[in-house]
Amino acid sequence: MKKQNVPASVKDEKLIEIRRNQMIKGAVSLFKEKGFHRTTTREIAKAAGFSIGTLYEYIGKKEDVLYLVCDRIYDEVSERLKRDIDPKKGDTKSLLLAIKNYFKVMDEMQDEVLVMYQEAKSLSKEDLPYVLKKELEMVEMFEAILKACVENGEFDLHENERKLIAHNIFVQGQMWGFRRWALQKLYSLEEYTNSQIENLLTGINR
Amino acid sequence: MKKQNVPASVKDEKLIEIRRNQMIKGAVSLFKEKGFHRTTTREIAKAAGFSIGTLYEYIGKKEDVLYLVCDRIYDEVSERLKRDIDPKKGDTKSLLLAIKNYFKVMDEMQDEVLVMYQEAKSLSKEDLPYVLKKELEMVEMFEAILKACVENGEFDLHENERKLIAHNIFVQGQMWGFRRWALQKLYSLEEYTNSQIENLLTGINR
Amino acid sequence: MKKQNVPASVKDEKLIEIRRNQMIKGAVSLFKEKGFHRTTTREIAKAAGFSIGTLYEYIGKKEDVLYLVCDRIYDEVSERLKRDIDPKKGDTKSLLLAIKNYFKVMDEMQDEVLVMYQEAKSLSKEDLPYVLKKELEMVEMFEAILKACVENGEFDLHENERKLIAHNIFVQGQMWGFRRWALQKLYSLEEYTNSQIENLLTGINR
Amino acid sequence: MKKQNVPASVKDEKLIEIRRNQMIKGAVSLFKEKGFHRTTTREIAKAAGFSIGTLYEYIGKKEDVLYLVCDRIYDEVSERLKRDIDPKKGDTKSLLLAIKNYFKVMDEMQDEVLVMYQEAKSLSKEDLPYVLKKELEMVEMFEAILKACVENGEFDLHENERKLIAHNIFVQGQMWGFRRWALQKLYSLEEYTNSQIENLLTGINR
DNA sequence: TATGAATGAGATTTCATTCAT
DNA sequence: TATGAATGAAATCTCATTCAT
Numbered sequence: 001m002k003k004q005n006v007p008a009s010v011k012d013e014k015l016i017e018i019r020r021n022q023m024i025k026g027a028v029s030l031f032k033e034k035g036f037h038r039t040t041t042r043e044i045a046k047a048a049g050f051s052i053g054t055l056y057e058y059i060g061k062k063e064d065v066l067y068l069v070c071d072r073i074y075d076e077v078s079e080r081l082k083r084d085i086d087p088k089k090g091d092t093k094s095l096l097l098a099i100k101n102y103f104k105v106m107d108e109m110q111d112e113v114l115v116m117y118q119e120a121k122s123l124s125k126e127d128l129p130y131v132l133k134k135e136l137e138m139v140e141m142f143e144a145i146l147k148a149c150v151e152n153g154e155f156d157l158h159e160n161e162r163k164l165i166a167h168n169i170f171v172q173g174q175m176w177g178f179r180r181w182a183l184q185k186l187y188s189l190e191e192y193t194n195s196q197i198e199n200l201l202t203g204i205n206r
Numbered sequence: 207m208k209k210q211n212v213p214a215s216v217k218d219e220k221l222i223e224i225r226r227n228q229m230i231k232g233a234v235s236l237f238k239e240k241g242f243h244r245t246t247t248r249e250i251a252k253a254a255g256f257s258i259g260t261l262y263e264y265i266g267k268k269e270d271v272l273y274l275v276c277d278r279i280y281d282e283v284s285e286r287l288k289r290d291i292d293p294k295k296g297d298t299k300s301l302l303l304a305i306k307n308y309f310k311v312m313d314e315m316q317d318e319v320l321v322m323y324q325e326a327k328s329l330s331k332e333d334l335p336y337v338l339k340k341e342l343e344m345v346e347m348f349e350a351i352l353k354a355c356v357e358n359g360e361f362d363l364h365e366n367e368r369k370l371i372a373h374n375i376f377v378q379g380q381m382w383g384f385r386r387w388a389l390q391k392l393y394s395l396e397e398y399t400n401s402q403i404e405n406l407l408t409g410i411n412r
Numbered sequence: 413m414k415k416q417n418v419p420a421s422v423k424d425e426k427l428i429e430i431r432r433n434q435m436i437k438g439a440v441s442l443f444k445e446k447g448f449h450r451t452t453t454r455e456i457a458k459a460a461g462f463s464i465g466t467l468y469e470y471i472g473k474k475e476d477v478l479y480l481v482c483d484r485i486y487d488e489v490s491e492r493l494k495r496d497i498d499p500k501k502g503d504t505k506s507l508l509l510a511i512k513n514y515f516k517v518m519d520e521m522q523d524e525v526l527v528m529y530q531e532a533k534s535l536s537k538e539d540l541p542y543v544l545k546k547e548l549e550m551v552e553m554f555e556a557i558l559k560a561c562v563e564n565g566e567f568d569l570h571e572n573e574r575k576l577i578a579h580n581i582f583v584q585g586q587m588w589g590f591r592r593w594a595l596q597k598l599y600s601l602e603e604y605t606n607s608q609i610e611n612l613l614t615g616i617n618r
Numbered sequence: 619m620k621k622q623n624v625p626a627s628v629k630d631e632k633l634i635e636i637r638r639n640q641m642i643k644g645a646v647s648l649f650k651e652k653g654f655h656r657t658t659t660r661e662i663a664k665a666a667g668f669s670i671g672t673l674y675e676y677i678g679k680k681e682d683v684l685y686l687v688c689d690r691i692y693d694e695v696s697e698r699l700k701r702d703i704d705p706k707k708g709d710t711k712s713l714l715l716a717i718k719n720y721f722k723v724m725d726e727m728q729d730e731v732l733v734m735y736q737e738a739k740s741l742s743k744e745d746l747p748y749v750l751k752k753e754l755e756m757v758e759m760f761e762a763i764l765k766a767c768v769e770n771g772e773f774d775l776h777e778n779e780r781k782l783i784a785h786n787i788f789v790q791g792q793m794w795g796f797r798r799w800a801l802q803k804l805y806s807l808e809e810y811t812n813s814q815i816e817n818l819l820t821g822i823n824r
Numbered sequence: 825t826a827t828g829a830a831t832g833a834g835a836t837t838t839c840a841t842t843c844a845t
Numbered sequence: 846t847a848t849g850a851a852t853g854a855a856a857t858c859t860c861a862t863t864c865a866t
Binding site for chain 3 (some may be wrong): 846847848849850
Binding site for chain 2 (some may be wrong): 037132136158162167168171179183186187
């Protein structure tokens, strides 16, 4: 799956990678602070450490930066999740581990997630589906685990129930970041995780 | 709790109410379509049915429109919730009724909620807390019901658990709107509601 | 000499006089504070004690207010000068008295004079000459006194010298107001007057 | 003493100098014609020979143009005065030469001086004192010459008398420009200069 | 490849003036 | 006569994007 649609005048793929990394890093912190629309391309270039002219050697238009940022965040979250999850292993313990890890990632990347969360709607009509697809893939990871559990007889859930619970897990992870103003006053990440897991399990194991 | 901080040059309070209603109505549909930042003040004026000059007779700056919109949406949701909820009545049936009604409201107002959801962060530093407070009040309505249930002996939940569950209910209501691209393909509102209630209940009644 | 060119919809001449007085009074203090261009018609109406609609019953356009203000100031200065000057009486004592009185008027009306001084250029091409003519008339009052003195044999001055000295006197009166930031730190009005009179009567090489 | 407070996005100092020169030149002729407030930023840009966007690369806000113009005019007048004045040389001849030169400069730069004269009050509260200070410095040049003359025994004047006369000289120079509608009908520059010098040196009662 | 000066479309906001009540 | 809501032209300023160096 390659970054689609983002044109670069520069040929050197390695350099593109480097420059875009600089760009994304700068942009995330700017978007976090003031949002996509209030951030100017000049500011992005400056934060990235190069000139406005150079910025446009590596993107076609401002929106591309947002796409790159969203794309990167998903890749990172995805990769970190896959790293310690085995969707085949269908036992409750694995499920809980996956949830814990996911919540931890969400906690560590909450700035990025918040950015993506709030700015994704500014993506163009073409880019949005691509990003949503990535999100769905992550939900499907949880669904796969749940399915494996069911198949293993750990508990019993119909397909739609599984899907919904997968969504719930996914959203509860995001919640921790985007409702931090309310939640993080009440709980530590650990408490939050345990409580949500408990809600989930006692629900499932009827 | 009245609309604060939004100045109007016009004196006739009645007229202000009317014009602002027109304004909000037009703005919601524009914001829904293209977001706050991509919507121009001229478009808002036009959608409201008056001239740009008139628009500025009823607000001080563009952001005020967003504030007015958010404020209105919360008021409407709030009011509809309060209409059929009695937070004192502590039985499970009332709780479920409240949830069902809330989800229904979220379904009917999903455009508005989506708008608020995505654009609230564009509010000024002064206005944001005011809006967040309103959100918290709605969460607290669910918490109050849960508390009444616990006191009635319907089930047993510590304070923090109650709070968290209230947040979950609230977010699940929003989810239906802001994740419609995924959820509404899978479930009808009724199915979604029933499923979430089931998740909740079998969780609570351990 | 009637106020020319300033149209009023209202017929009652008495009322016009009253309203315009209110208008001028409010406008002078506003112009003094923020200048003609930065003062809005709404502010003028408010300061005058009536509505914007009423304002336009008594003038045709914003600039008319400035004209009215300038006109009024000149009339007032003129009248106060004429009150205690007899241009026929050609003795040095009368000249000095005239100068002293003029400087005193300039001191008392320095706000008004400053306003006129700085804003007159904003008058329309048609109104400006009318105002300049009034100014010239005042200069001519001094010239007349000087002429009478010369005819009386008090001292000897050719026409052009008389004219120039009349201008000097006139400008020195204004100076006291428009260079107050510098002059009024150094002298009292009396000192200033005496010094300028001395300069006039006896040159450096005494 | 360098141009303070006027921000430029462009880095090349040389270029800033060039562009601002173009800007000032265009602005002076526009301000002369219609005043600061009636001149639009687009007109300034056009008169300067570049686009509105470029204009704002070299200033922060419209008022900066006025500041730049005033600053420039003072610098130019100042420099031309200093060029042929030696404030140490305390003889009457030097004084007269200084006055003559000053009046000549005022004559040649009368458009600029008129502009500054009429528009300075539109400067911001921060910029105005800076400009007034420059004006005072010029007055002080004349005072210095007068002082040197007194110390040389050419004539006798107390400090305050010297200060006042310095102001008079300064204002009489400006008069030539800002009252041109009256004065220049009556005298040539030379006649005006000679007459004022005579007034200065010998009073009315010779 | 990198730079940054130049551009101008377009956004927000103001405010003189009108006119129905 | 008095009012003040409505209007929209016009002003300032921003900023994504281009392109010559």
